[in-house]
Each structure stands twice: as structure tokens, then as C-alpha cells.
Amino acid sequence: MNAACTWPEPLGRRPPFAATLFPAIFLFYLVEAIIKGFEPQRPAWVGIAVLLLAVAYGAAYTFALWRGLGLSHQARIWLVVACTLPPVAFALMMDSNDLTYLTYAVVAAMMLLPSAVGLAYGVTATSAVLAVTGIQHGSPNFQGGVILAILTGLMFTVRGFARKSGELQLARDEIRTLAVAEERARVARDLHDVLGHSLTTITLKAGLARRILESSADVDRALTEVHDVERLSRQALTEIRATVSGYRQVSLPAEIAGAKAALLAAGIDADLPQAVDDVPGELQEPFGYVLREGVTNVIRHSGASRCQIRLGQSWIEVEDNGSGMSTVDSNGGNGLAGLRERLAKVDGRLTAAPRDEGGFLLRADV
Incomplete structure (x- = not known):
């Protein structure tokens, strides 16, 4: 399947909430929307509604950063929708330029949805800002459109780097696993070769010494065989140590x-x-x-x-x-x-x- 159409995988572990707060500090730009909502020429309910929507928007955005990747695909879609509604409401209650606050929704979409879908969302949001402001004010809000366009492109690039980084990490983990398996196989092969040959020879030498002692009084020859058993045992121990350390030749x-x-x-x-x-x-x-x-x-x-x-x-x-x-x-x-x-x-x-x-x-x- 095309990587641009695949859903982002959940992180190996949940990021600390403190790490989530760093990108969430940019939510202070919502204060401007709240101030606009309480301007004297607007009804009191607009300010209250904008305040509540801004709080909900900030909470949804922060939750998306913190736990979004751990949700199901359907839950992610609803979370992106929840981030989309507040700026649309701002534009309906106050001014079409407030659609620029879709920046947070674009970040959530690019992070939680397949990159192709997130890119389409960002392009749609940019087009909506340009079209709606052009209709209401006679000229598009190019500044807001450029902000959304740059943010969309930046997030798409970051997603690409993150995907490549994830693939590289998987490759490293696989290489590490294969290296461990190869080392285990090497030790198993070497121990088999060392112990198989050495123990076979030791067994033969010990049996020969026993037969000599049982059938004759040639103690000197039996002692020679016993000495060989001792020497071979020491040699086998040395080879085993060298095998485990990887220096055996x-x-x-x-x-x-x-x-x-x-x-x-x-x-x-x-x-x-x-x-x-x-x-x-x-x-x-x-x-x-x-x-x-x-x-x-x-x-x-x-x-x-x-x-x-x-x-x-x-x-x-x-x-x-x-x-x-x-x-x-x-x-x-x-x-x-x-x-x-x-x-x-x-x-x-x-x-x-x-x-x-x-x-x-x-x-x-x-």
C-alpha cells in the first residue's frame, strides 16, 4: 500500500504530557479570538460562546497531541472534526478571517490521518480561507492562506521524515535482532564443534586408560592416557572460553x-x-x-x-x-x-x- 495512504502507527509508548505542552503553547493565539468575541459591538453571548469554544478547541488539540495516535481510526476522524468546528464557528459569529484558526486543526489532521488525507485537508482549509474571505471582503486573505499553506507543507514534510525515521528504526531493530540470532548460532556451532570432538576424544582416552588398568599392570601407559584426558579437558575449557568471547581460531x-x-x-x-x-x-x-x-x-x-x-x-x-x-x-x-x-x-x-x-x-x- 502507498505510504501516503497508510494510517500513522501508534507510538511505542505514550509521550509525557509535559512534551505535549510544548507545541500546545501556541494555543495562546486563541486569546486574540476571545478578545474579539468580547468586543463591545458584539452581543454578550458571542464572547461567552467564543470563550467556551476556544477552551474546547485547545483541549481537543492538546488531547490530539497527547493521545491521538493511540485512538482508533474512527475516533481520530471525530477528533479532527472536533478541531474543525470551533474555527468555523468563529468565522460564522465574528469574521471570515477567523478561519485562519484552522491551523491547529491542520496540525491534528496531518498528525492523525493518512498523510494524503491530511494534505487534502490542509489544501481544503487554505482554499476555504481564500474563498470565504474573498467573498465577504472582496479580496482574499492571502496572509492567512499563506500561513495555512506553509503549515500544511511543513507538516507533510515532517510526516515524511517521521515515516522514514520509523522505517530506519525498524531496520535497525531487525539488524540488531539478526545480529543476536547470528551470534547465538555462532556460539551454538562452535560449542557443538568444540564439545563434540573434545568430549569424544576424552571419552576414548578415559576408556582406554580403564581397559589398560583392568587388563594389565601397565600403570605408566594408563597414566599417560589419564594425563592426555586432563590435557584435553583443559584444552576444551580454553576453547569454550574463547568461543564464548568470540576469539576462537x-x-x-x-x-x-x-x-x-x-x-x-x-x-x-x-x-x-x-x-x-x-x-x-x-x-x-x-x-x-x-x-x-x-x-x-x-x-x-x-x-x-x-x-x-x-x-x-x-x-x-x-x-x-x-x-x-x-x-x-x-x-x-x-x-x-x-x-x-x-x-x-x-x-x-x-x-x-x-x-x-x-x-x-x-x-x-x-
């Missing part, structure tokens, strides 16, 4: 070393790349996440005896000879969904599917 060489230790603890033969020099710097972090998630899934779900990791300048593969179920859901899940989001930032794509010859393949291409 993934190193592809470190992930390769971690994958080797995790696969060895799981009793899985590992075929790993010896160097990562060919991989561009901007791809080493997303490839490190792919490697970490792939190895974690191999250990958890595949039942494989061998895992091969191959690496190119713009691709990485994690392949196993297991059951073909290296992930619970090859089309979804937190881990793969997080990898797809990371790769999308570098225009990459992820492939996760069982191999025809058996086993499972996880591949990332940029």
Missing part, C-alpha cells in the same frame, strides 16, 4: 594432529596429509572445522577400521571404510548444518554421502 595443522590422536585412541588407522601449505589461509579455518566434524563422526558412528583424509588447494575429504553411517543424518544435524553455514561464507559446498564401495565420504569444495 581453528588451526588446520592442529586439527590434523588432533585427528591423529583421536583416531589412534579409537583404534582406527589414519591416513593423514603431511602438510597444509597448498591450502590458502582463508580456507584453513573452514577446512579445519570439516576435518574435526568428519573425524568425530567417523569415531562415533562409522565402526570403521581405517580413515583417510585427503587435502587439496580448494577441497578436503574425510573418508572411511565403515558402515556408511558416519553421521546420524547426512542431510541435516547440527554438525553438518554448521559446516554448511561456515562453507557458505567462502562460497563452498558440502557433500556427505555413503560410498558405493562401502564406507562414508565427507567432502568440502570451494
Whole structure:
């Protein structure tokens, strides 16, 4: 719908009455109408009527400024009508030039009604002043007409700025909401990656230490595994802190070393790349996440005896000879969904599917 034909939205909260009083101070111009009403040549009832109408006019105008935007559309229309009647009555009882007091009604109309309707109201009020004064006095009251015309144009411009300001504020709120959602998603992805891999390795190391202690007296080897569990726990805690603070960085060489230790603890033969020099710097972090998630899934779900990791300048593969179920859901899940989001930032794509010859393949291409 055209913005000029839409009704102004209520404010987020009611403005303080003191803020309403500032524009309402211009109502003191109505004192001139009251003084005219009590001029000696006029009947006494005219002065009293003008006084009562001026008070009602000021009250309606002040209420429009304070609470008008919180009213229904129909109530707003009646409020504008209530602001229109007093200056018309002034003109009928005293002089047609008193139609200039429609200034307050123009402000109310431009504030409460759709801007196109308010503009039409202002143009009509200006035309009425010029026409009626021209008929009664032989020449139009151009001063009053110019005042109404300028006020109408000014209020129309202010309405436009207010609408743009409101749209800008909505855009800012939406950006803020999206930023919060993105930060939550980032923390969720990183915690999944950190805890998933680290806890899997810790579990394997603790189980290996237990089996050593149960089946032999090789205390030194068991202590080595326990020390590894302690080291991995401290490392996981450090990574969690870095994740929450937003300063965590993934190193592809470190992930390769971690994958080797995790696969060895799981009793899985590992075929790993010896160097990562060919991989561009901007791809080493997303490839490190792919490697970490792939190895974690191999250990958890595949039942494989061998895992091969191959690496190119713009691709990485994690392949196993297991059951073909290296992930619970090859089309979804937190881990793969997080990898797809990371790769999308570098225009990459992820492939996760069982191999025809058996086993499972996880591949990332940029």
C-alpha cells in the first residue's frame, strides 16, 4: 500500500504530557479570538460562546497531541472534526478571517490521518480561507492562506521524515535482532564443534586408560592416557572460553594432529596429509572445522577400521571404510548444518554421502 495512504502507527509508548505542552503553547493565539468575541459591538453571548469554544478547541488539540495516535481510526476522524468546528464557528459569529484558526486543526489532521488525507485537508482549509474571505471582503486573505499553506507543507514534510525515521528504526531493530540470532548460532556451532570432538576424544582416552588398568599392570601407559584426558579437558575449557568471547581460531595443522590422536585412541588407522601449505589461509579455518566434524563422526558412528583424509588447494575429504553411517543424518544435524553455514561464507559446498564401495565420504569444495 502507498505510504501516503497508510494510517500513522501508534507510538511505542505514550509521550509525557509535559512534551505535549510544548507545541500546545501556541494555543495562546486563541486569546486574540476571545478578545474579539468580547468586543463591545458584539452581543454578550458571542464572547461567552467564543470563550467556551476556544477552551474546547485547545483541549481537543492538546488531547490530539497527547493521545491521538493511540485512538482508533474512527475516533481520530471525530477528533479532527472536533478541531474543525470551533474555527468555523468563529468565522460564522465574528469574521471570515477567523478561519485562519484552522491551523491547529491542520496540525491534528496531518498528525492523525493518512498523510494524503491530511494534505487534502490542509489544501481544503487554505482554499476555504481564500474563498470565504474573498467573498465577504472582496479580496482574499492571502496572509492567512499563506500561513495555512506553509503549515500544511511543513507538516507533510515532517510526516515524511517521521515515516522514514520509523522505517530506519525498524531496520535497525531487525539488524540488531539478526545480529543476536547470528551470534547465538555462532556460539551454538562452535560449542557443538568444540564439545563434540573434545568430549569424544576424552571419552576414548578415559576408556582406554580403564581397559589398560583392568587388563594389565601397565600403570605408566594408563597414566599417560589419564594425563592426555586432563590435557584435553583443559584444552576444551580454553576453547569454550574463547568461543564464548568470540576469539576462537581453528588451526588446520592442529586439527590434523588432533585427528591423529583421536583416531589412534579409537583404534582406527589414519591416513593423514603431511602438510597444509597448498591450502590458502582463508580456507584453513573452514577446512579445519570439516576435518574435526568428519573425524568425530567417523569415531562415533562409522565402526570403521581405517580413515583417510585427503587435502587439496580448494577441497578436503574425510573418508572411511565403515558402515556408511558416519553421521546420524547426512542431510541435516547440527554438525553438518554448521559446516554448511561456515562453507557458505567462502562460497563452498558440502557433500556427505555413503560410498558405493562401502564406507562414508565427507567432502568440502570451494
